[in-house]
Amino acid sequence: MNEVASKVVVGLGDRSYDILIGPNLIEQAGKQIASRLPGIRTAIVTDENVAGAHLARLIDSLKAAGIASTAIALPAGEKTKSFDALQEVVDGVLAARLERGDAVIALGGGVIGDLSGFAAGIVRRGMNFVQVPTSLLAQVDSSVGGKTGINSARGKNLIGVFHQPKLVLADTSTLDTLSPREFRAGYAEVAKYGLIDRPDFFEWLEKNWQEVFSGGEARTEAIAQSCRAKAEIVARDEFENGDRALLNLGHTFGHALEAATRYDSTRLVHGEGVAIGMALAHRFSVRMNLASADDAERVETHLKAVGLPWRMGDIPGNLPDAEALLGYIQQDKKVARGTLTFILTRGIGKSFIAKDVPASEVLGFLKDNHPG
Numbered sequence: 150m151n152e153v154a155s156k157v158v159v160g161l162g163d164r165s166y167d168i169l170i171g172p173n174l175i176e177q178a179g180k181q182i183a184s185r186l187p188g189i190r191t192a193i194v195t196d197e198n199v200a201g202a203h204l205a206r207l208i209d210s211l212k213a214a215g216i217a218s219t220a221i222a223l224p225a226g227e228k229t230k231s232f233d234a235l236q237e238v239v240d241g242v243l244a245a246r247l248e249r250g251d252a253v254i255a256l257g258g259g260v261i262g263d264l265s266g267f268a269a270g271i272v273r274r275g276m277n278f279v280q281v282p283t284s285l286l287a288q289v290d291s292s293v294g295g296k297t298g299i300n301s302a303r304g305k306n307l308i309g310v311f312h313q314p315k316l317v318l319a320d321t322s323t324l325d326t327l328s329p330r331e332f333r334a335g336y337a338e339v340a341k342y343g344l345i346d347r348p349d350f351f352e353w354l355e356k357n358w359q360e361v362f363s364g365g366e367a368r369t370e371a372i373a374q375s376c377r378a379k380a381e382i383v384a385r386d387e388f389e390n391g392d393r394a395l396l397n398l399g400h401t402f403g404h405a406l407e408a409a410t411r412y413d414s415t416r417l418v419h420g421e422g423v424a425i426g427m428a429l430a431h432r433f434s435v436r437m438n439l440a441s442a443d444d445a446e447r448v449e450t451h452l453k454a455v456g457l458p459w460r461m462g463d464i465p466g467n468l469p470d471a472e473a474l475l476g477y478i479q480q481d482k483k484v485a486r487g488t489l490t491f492i493l494t495r496g497i498g499k500s501f502i503a504k505d506v507p508a509s510e511v512l513g514f515l516k517d518n519h520p521g
């Protein structure tokens with residue numbers, strides 16, 4: 150059995166939990182869960198693709214530690230973040246007669262983690278929850294910090310609760326089966342932590358990204374650094390009353406582009422939207438005389454080097470015009486009483502929350518950067 154390569158603690162008092170990061174951790178899941186939650190039974194929520202690759206190993210590992218499990222496999226994809234799927238999970242957990250002290254285990258990417266965390270948060274007013282994220286995006290972002298939920302016809306992630314897991318097991322071996330595009334999209338969130346407040350980490354990524362992409366220790370290190378960065382922010386602002394909003398760097402532009410492309414993953418996936426959004430946030434900061442053009446260029450050069458899109462023109466097909474894009478931004482949930490809130494920057498690793506950003510400036514910027 151492999152040793153756990155890395156541990157990050159999310160410090161939330163008596164709700165603190167460990168994130169364990171390393172290869173083949175699924176084989177240790179039973180042991181790690183049993184030592185923290187002795188005597189429990191579990192429901193594993195997963196999707197049909199992930200089930201084929203990893204479910205049997207997880208069930209075996211739980212069984213070896215004396216933990217009984219029932220599995221609920223749902224269709225893969227964003228459509229699964231729905232009320233119907235939530236009902237299926239809730240019903241499956243109740244049918245298995247799990248109690249509040251038992252655990253829901255999410256085995257999968259962000260969709261499965263968000264959905265099953267929400268189910269765990271509401272069944273019996275809050276059951277134990279364990280995350281076993283299998284995508285890079287889920288390992289460095291969505292499995293950490295307790296945001297759970299589903300989508301509404303009116304927007305993504307609009308229905309949910311904060312419900313922290315008891316343990317996150319990031320098995321880095323699961324990343325070997327991701328498509329290069331999916332891995333790259335998750336990498337955008339890794340780079341984000343450097344750009345928020347860790348300039349040394351961004352510099353390290355500029356030098357070591359190839360090793361991160363090819364696997365091994367550099368990959369584990371990048372995931373651990375990302376989790377550490379997120380854990381620090383979550384520990385000081387669990388419910389996003391302040392600093393946690395920094396994690397939305399690149400997301401305001403990114404969400405607007407995702408909506409503008411109707412969440413068509415053949416054109417744009419979330420991490421790609423974040424990559425373009427981060428590049429735009431830096432360029433917009435230059436326009437607002439906050440950051441230097443050199444810093445914006447550094448961001449663009451790095452995104453280009455790893456093969457991520459970095460400008461709106463990199464999205465295949467036509468985009469709605471600048472006015473329509475601004476409309477999507479104004480619908481974003483970070484609009485407070487009609488003023489626009491953006492995460493802007495004073496340079497690499499110097500991001501900050503900018504309230505009252507004038508819509509006219511954003512519109513002018515979108516017009517100047519629109520590919521059409």
Ligand code: GLY
Pocket residue numbers: 290291293294296393396397
């Ligand atoms: N993904 C942003 C957050 O967890 O706050």
